[in-house]
Amino acid sequence: MSVVEIRGIKKHFGDVRAVDGVDLSVHKGELLVLLGPSGCGKTTLLRMIAGLEQPTGGDILIGDEVVTNLPPRARHIAMVFQSYALYPHMTVFDNIAFPLKARGIPKEERRAKVENAAGLLAIESLLHRKPRQLSGGQRQRVALARAMVRSPRVMLLDEPLSNLDAQQRASARDELQQFQRQMGITTIFVTHDQIEAMGLGDRIVVMHDGQMRQVGTPQEVYYDSADTFVATFLGSPGINLVHRADYILGFRPEHFLPKDVLAADEEKCVSFTYDVTRIEYLGADRLLYGNLVGIPSDVKTMSRLPTTVPVTVEAGQQYEFVIREQDLRFFDHTTGKRTAPREIGE
Numbered sequence: 001m002s003v004v005e006i007r008g009i010k011k012h013f014g015d016v017r018a019v020d021g022v023d024l025s026v027h028k029g030e031l032l033v034l035l036g037p038s039g040c041g042k043t044t045l046l047r048m049i050a051g052l053e054q055p056t057g058g059d060i061l062i063g064d065e066v067v068t069n070l071p072p073r074a075r076h077i078a079m080v081f082q083s084y085a086l087y088p089h090m091t092v093f094d095n096i097a098f099p100l101k102a103r104g105i106p107k108e109e110r111r112a113k114v115e116n117a118a119g120l121l122a123i124e125s126l127l128h129r130k131p132r133q134l135s136g137g138q139r140q141r142v143a144l145a146r147a148m149v150r151s152p153r154v155m156l157l158d159e160p161l162s163n164l165d166a167q168q169r170a171s172a173r174d175e176l177q178q179f180q181r182q183m184g185i186t187t188i189f190v191t192h193d194q195i196e197a198m199g200l201g202d203r204i205v206v207m208h209d210g211q212m213r214q215v216g217t218p219q220e221v222y223y224d225s226a227d228t229f230v231a232t233f234l235g236s237p238g239i240n241l242v243h244r245a246d247y248i249l250g251f252r253p254e255h256f257l258p259k260d261v262l263a264a265d266e267e268k269c270v271s272f273t274y275d276v277t278r279i280e281y282l283g284a285d286r287l288l289y290g291n292l293v294g295i296p297s298d299v300k301t302m303s304r305l306p307t308t309v310p311v312t313v314e315a316g317q318q319y320e321f322v323i324r325e326q327d328l329r330f331f332d333h334t335t336g337k338r339t340a341p342r343e344i345g346e
């Protein structure tokens with residue numbers, strides 16, 4: 001069942017097509033991530049769902065009701081911004097209670113809801129503090145508590161973790177996911193960080209230039225990318241793209257391995273002579289940069305080789321590297337879209 005239905009939604013600012021015809025169904029209880037580079041239109045799409053931006057065309061339905069022309073407060077959604085937008089002069093308790101007070105909820109009921117939310121997010125001991133006396137992660141939890149006390153139909157999150165350092169982000173991601181699952185609130189989460197998207201999303205919408213390139217589970221968008229944009233945007237390093245006469249061959253660095261490593265495998269492989277030019281040691285993995293002998297290319301072909309694989313590789317040497325046929329991807333030369341597999345000629 002879909003909770004949010006987006007039909008042909010558009011937002012043009014003069015000549016800028018910020019969002020240019022997006023169709024999307026958000027399922028009940030799922031955590032859907034809108035992912036894409038800066039300027040691809042993800043915040044504008046989120047703001048249109050929230051009612052903070054009026055679409056140029058198309059419709060938005062929340063729970064089967066067309067809300068396209070309704071103001072934000074009539075949509076029963078909650079939004080958490082990057083800045084959290086907490087009121088600095090109010091205590092944590094009053095910040096969380098604020099939306100309930102604004103709706104005229106009686107005092108006792110307010111207290112019960114705030115305490116319940118604070119309990120779920122483990123911030124009971126912080127209720128008397130002011131926002132400036134909190135860490136970034138604690139502020140995020142307060143903003144989430146304030147969003148959830150309203151029992152929204154949908155929670156909209158715009159890069160809520162971007163103020164946290166790398167370590168805090170990992171634990172905040174974990175907390176957010178647990179909280180979202182526990183509450184079962186349908187959630188739309190905006191980020192430009194593909195690792196965050198892959199780790200957090202039940203499904204990911206990859207956007208580019210105001211359009212939706214692909215929607216799918218993290219596994220689908222990563223392993224079965226719909227086009228070269230999605231394939232390159234996901235993964236670090238991204239997919240290798242080798243331009244042949246009339247198609248583009250794609251394979252992920254972790255699938256491009258020395259022949260000896262895959263030799264025991266029954267599956268069919270294609271093989272290349274790989275001229276390794278540079279090696280980076282990353283601890284768990286070795287990142288290899290090099291060229292495919294006989295196939296000119298402007299960019300290096302990369303291999304990600306776990307250090308636990310006991311093979312010696314040195315820069316300046318050539319090796320036989322292989323890819324399982326099942327891990328090869330083919331893309332159209334002109335459109336960049338995924339195409340059917342084909343025979344690889346020399």
Ligand code: ATP
Nearest residue numbers: 013016018036037038039040041042043044045192
């Ligand atoms: P970021 O990750 O940088 O926030 P984004 O993917 O969220 O990017 P949007 O903020 O939705 O992108 O912007 C999409 C495009 O629309 C951009 O080219 C932006 O400059 C443009 N845009 C957004 N808001 C306005 C506005 N009020 N007036 C004119 N152009 C705008």
